[in-house]
Amino acid sequence: MQHPYQCIAAIESTAQGQASSHLLAACGHRLVLVDVNDSKIITEWFSAISTTNTAEAPENDDGERPKKKQKTVPPVKPANIIKLTVSPDQAHAVAVTDDKYVRVFTIGNGKLEEISQRCMPKRPCAVQVLPDNATIICGDKFGDVYSLPLLPTASEDVPMVADTALESATLEADEPAFKPSATNLTVHTKRNRKALEAQMQQKAFSAKKEPLKFDHKLLLGHVSMLTGVAYASRNVDGRDRGYIITADRDEHIRISRGPPQSHVIEGYCLGHKEFVSKLCLIPGTDLSVSGGGENELYVWDWPAFTLKRKIHLTDEVVNTGESNAEASRQADDGTMSQADSSKKDVAVSGMWIVPCPAAHGGTETALVVAIERLPMLLAIPVNQLGLPRGQDVNITTIDLGHAPLDLACIGDSVVVSLDAREEGQSRFQAIKLQEVQEQGMIGNVRDGEMEKRLACLNSYPTADASLDGKTLDDLLYNVGNLRKRRGWGDSAKEGDDGPDGDAGVDDVAED
Amino acid sequence: MAGPAKKRQKREDNRQEGQMPQKKFYRQRAHANPFSDHDLTYPSCPAAMDWSQHFPAFTVAKAVSSTDALDNDHEHENIQQISQQVAVADIGCGFGGLLFALAPKMPKTLILGLEIRTSVTEFVQEKAKALRNQNGDSGLYQNVSCIRANTMKFLPNFFTKGQLEKIFLCFPDPHFKARKHKARIVSTTLASEYAYVMKPGGNVYTITDVEDLHLWMAEHFEAHPSFERVSDEELERDECVQTMRTETEEGKKVERNNGTKYVVVFRRLEDPPWP
Ligand SMILES: C[S@@+](CC[C@H](N)C(=O)[O-])C[C@H]1O[C@@H](n2cnc3c(N)ncnc32)[C@H](O)[C@@H]1O
Numbered sequence: 129m130q131h132p133y134q135c136i137a138a139i140e141s142t143a144q145g146q147a148s149s150h151l152l153a154a155c156g157h158r159l160v161l162v163d164v165n166d167s168k169i170i171t172e173w174f175s176a177i178s179t180t181n182t183a184e185a186p187e188n189d190d191g192e193r194p195k196k197k198q199k200t201v202p203p204v205k206p207a208n209i210i211k212l213t214v215s216p217d218q219a220h221a222v223a224v225t226d227d228k229y230v231r232v233f234t235i236g237n238g239k240l241e242e243i244s245q246r247c248m249p250k251r252p253c254a255v256q257v258l259p260d261n262a263t264i265i266c267g268d269k270f271g272d273v274y275s276l277p278l279l280p281t282a283s284e285d286v287p288m289v290a291d292t293a294l295e296s297a298t299l300e301a302d303e304p305a306f307k308p309s310a311t312n313l314t315v316h317t318k319r320n321r322k323a324l325e326a327q328m329q330q331k332a333f334s335a336k337k338e339p340l341k342f343d344h345k346l347l348l349g350h351v352s353m354l355t356g357v358a359y360a361s362r363n364v365d366g367r368d369r370g371y372i373i374t375a376d377r378d379e380h381i382r383i384s385r386g387p388p389q390s391h392v393i394e395g396y397c398l399g400h401k402e403f404v405s406k407l408c409l410i411p412g413t414d415l416s417v418s419g420g421g422e423n424e425l426y427v428w429d430w431p432a433f434t435l436k437r438k439i440h441l442t443d444e445v446v447n448t449g450e451s452n453a454e455a456s457r458q459a460d461d462g463t464m465s466q467a468d469s470s471k472k473d474v475a476v477s478g479m480w481i482v483p484c485p486a487a488h489g490g491t492e493t494a495l496v497v498a499i500e501r502l503p504m505l506l507a508i509p510v511n512q513l514g515l516p517r518g519q520d521v522n523i524t525t526i527d528l529g530h531a532p533l534d535l536a537c538i539g540d541s542v543v544v545s546l547d548a549r550e551e552g553q554s555r556f557q558a559i560k561l562q563e564v565q566e567q568g569m570i571g572n573v574r575d576g577e578m579e580k581r582l583a584c585l586n587s588y589p590t591a592d593a594s595l596d597g598k599t600l601d602d603l604l605y606n607v608g609n610l611r612k613r614r615g616w617g618d619s620a621k622e623g624d625d626g627p628d629g630d631a632g633v634d635d636v637a638e639d
Numbered sequence: 640m641a642g643p644a645k646k647r648q649k650r651e652d653n654r655q656e657g658q659m660p661q662k663k664f665y666r667q668r669a670h671a672n673p674f675s676d677h678d679l680t681y682p683s684c685p686a687a688m689d690w691s692q693h694f695p696a697f698t699v700a701k702a703v704s705s706t707d708a709l710d711n712d713h714e715h716e717n718i719q720q721i722s723q724q725v726a727v728a729d730i731g732c733g734f735g736g737l738l739f740a741l742a743p744k745m746p747k748t749l750i751l752g753l754e755i756r757t758s759v760t761e762f763v764q765e766k767a768k769a770l771r772n773q774n775g776d777s778g779l780y781q782n783v784s785c786i787r788a789n790t791m792k793f794l795p796n797f798f799t800k801g802q803l804e805k806i807f808l809c810f811p812d813p814h815f816k817a818r819k820h821k822a823r824i825v826s827t828t829l830a831s832e833y834a835y836v837m838k839p840g841g842n843v844y845t846i847t848d849v850e851d852l853h854l855w856m857a858e859h860f861e862a863h864p865s866f867e868r869v870s871d872e873e874l875e876r877d878e879c880v881q882t883m884r885t886e887t888e889e890g891k892k893v894e895r896n897n898g899t900k901y902v903v904v905f906r907r908l909e910d911p912p913w914p
Contacts (some may be wrong), residue, residue, distance in 0.1 A: 270821070271828075272828065346827070346828065348828055348831060349826070349827075349828025349829075349831075350792075350828075351673065351674065351791040351792050351829070352792055364913070367913070369913055378792050378793070379683065380795065382795075384831075385913070388914065389911060389913070389914065391827075391830075391831050391834075391863060391864055391865060392831070392834075392865070392910050392911075393800075393831050393832065393834070393835040395800060396684075396795045398683055398684035398685075398795065398796065399683050399684055400683065401683060612676045613676065
């Protein structure tokens with residue numbers, strides 16, 4: 129089995145008047161930089177096996193530690209790269225590894241060099257470098273969005289004098305040495321008394337979290353897992369206004385002001401019936417598109433917080449995809465995958481804006497959508513997104529043979545990394561899109577030239593005897609897991625939030 | 640498993656619709672985990688909420704056009720409208736002592752309790768019905784109701800920007816342990832959500848007998864640029880503060896135990912101009 133590339137990012141710069149294109153590709157714990165013009169790998173980087181115990185402690189969905197202490201120490205593995213992004217000026221790359229580290233690389237002079245690594249309190253789910261090329265915003269599994277300087281400041285633990293960030297560098301430092309939080313006088317209910325007793329007994333109470341030792345600010349937070357964080361700016365009355373748009377597992381899309389006023393929530397784009405997993409801003413317009421656990425995309429006028437329309441991912445599209453997916457899975461390993469049970473459950477796993485020149489030669493773009501595990505992309509010309517409700521939007525299916533994992537644009541070429549696991553299968557496909565005469569139809573051709581240039585990535589040896597399908601699935605496919613298991617609620621259990629002293633005691637009122 | 644079913648049965652045996660409910664049939668474990676999914680029902684957006692179910696006396700003849708900007712789907716055109724919006728929210732209202740004390744004091748204002756525990760919510764709903772029945776002549780208590788909600792996640796599903804004039808956070812669960820602080824109903828990030836649903840000039844009222852939690856709430860609202868602390872003199876002139884001290888279930892228990900009650904109130908400020 130070979131390891132697919134789970135994240136890719138293009139770097140296109142014109143340093144010293146010379147145009148150059150690079151592709152950064154993450155393959156498990158490896159990060160590879162390819163010079164696209166020379167068609168060769170110029171640097172490799174590996175995440176080291178974490179020596180510290182910073183590997184994500186198993187946390188269940190509720191944000192609590194598991195009920196029973198897990199004694200089994202997970203086998204030490206190098207951390208996988210789970211997010212990859214490039215600064216707008218193309219000078220830095222930021223990678224998130226699944227040991228919760230945000231790692232910054234310089235990519236100048238065709239070299240890839242790790243210059244900092246910062247461990248976040250929770251696993252980051254989304255990262256972006258702001259247009260100032262100096263700030264990283266990073267949303268996490270527990271719903272918080274932090275900003276970090278791209279380049280850590282010289283003296284690491286200067287306490288920040290925050291502007292109006294909600295909390296500054298002293299995050300979590302506000303937990304004083306142990307002192308019971310209440311006295312017997314203030315504790316009046318049986319429940320509170322129990323909680324206090326439990327607290328007193330807890331000798332290891334001081335096992336508190338380390339405050340973050342680097343400059344950071346808490347900008348905003350949801351009480352839900354964040355699935356998308358995007359920075360947007362708009363010109364209003366001649367001035368640029370910055371916004372942070374955040375999406376969560378509880379169907380919300382929130383629009384906050386950008387720093388330094390990120391504590392102000394301007395509004396919400398509400399209407400999703402299932403989790404939101406991807407957000408895509410349409411450049412040059414006030415439109416954004418969101419997708420998640422439904423077979424519809426939502427098109428928003430986000431500054432007005434209103435839904436423009438929905439785009440139905442027709443059953444036809446989705447079903448075709450499913451049968452293809454099954455066919456390819458069967459072809460791959462001869463067995464049916466476990467995804468069969470969730471047949472109708474669409475999970476949007478990617479959305480990108482890509483070049484799609486119009487037939488008459490204009491520079492148009494298309495929205496390209498990936499649905500988790502389906503071996504295809506769906507493409508919609510961006511100029512169709514604003515069509516009024518009731519008017520059908522043309523969706524073109526681009527068959528890939530394998531499920532797409534990530535996408536990057538190099539010039540007009542759309543490079544797609546694929547879940548191609550069998551030794552020798554091509555882990556990349558490059559295509560070019562073009563809008564055809566017929567309104568809204570998109571044609572595509574393979575870009576053999578680009579595929580040749582990326583051949584070095586395909587032959588890059590990543591065979592790993594210990595690699596198994598389950599491990600790969602866990603790394604590559606986690607959007608579907610965001611779905612809530614509805615109807616499992618059991619009111620008898622609602623009070624139960626764990627074995628701790630302050631839960632599970634009946635509310636014995638004394639009146 | 641037999642527990643809740645049996646309880647529900649007993650409840651039904653013991654009273655008829657519209658009769659005063661008895662608390663003992665509605666007890667429920669004290670804590671619900673605010674991070675878990677539960678089996679909550681909530682509107683996808685405020686326009687999708689049918690408030691007429693909760694405030695039938697305020698229902699208006701349908702004449703609302705579907706151009707409501709917040710009606711994102713045009714799916715909610717058939718929802719019964721009411722003549723005014725909820726203006727006061729009691730978050731984590733428990734058995735509703737405060738709600739039923741406030742309702743007759745401000746009969747023209749819609750007051751809503753939000754509670755995460757199912758049976759406790761049902762109790763408050765039943766009690767509201769019973770009180771409406773008993774006060775048919777005066778029309779009192781038509782303005783109070785309760786919904787089951789996890790307010791830490793879903794406040795913006797129920798309320799629009801700037802809708803609420805008052806929010807009460809009375810005797811919130813203390814979550815003593817540091818590891819559980821994230822479960823507290825007050826944090827700086829949640830304060831942004833409270834600010835969002837509040838009208839500038841409106842107040843957030845907090846009360847607790849746990850000093851540690853009191854300091855926590857004061858500190859977190861104070862650190863938030865959308866709020867300013869209301870002076871002690873002003874508190875003493877505010878009738879709501881007195882009601883909150885004496886009419887909440889928890890307030891009464893603390894009274895009996897001669898405990899201390901810590902009150903802090905914060906005013907929602909106008910948003911600053913864009914930089
Ligand atoms: C200690 S009781 C106080 C009840 C009442 N406010 C009083 O003063 O008597 C706290 C209440 O908050 C409720 N609660 C806790 N977290 C909540 C949440 N996220 N959303 C709604 N209610 C919540 C609990 O179920 C409980 O009934």
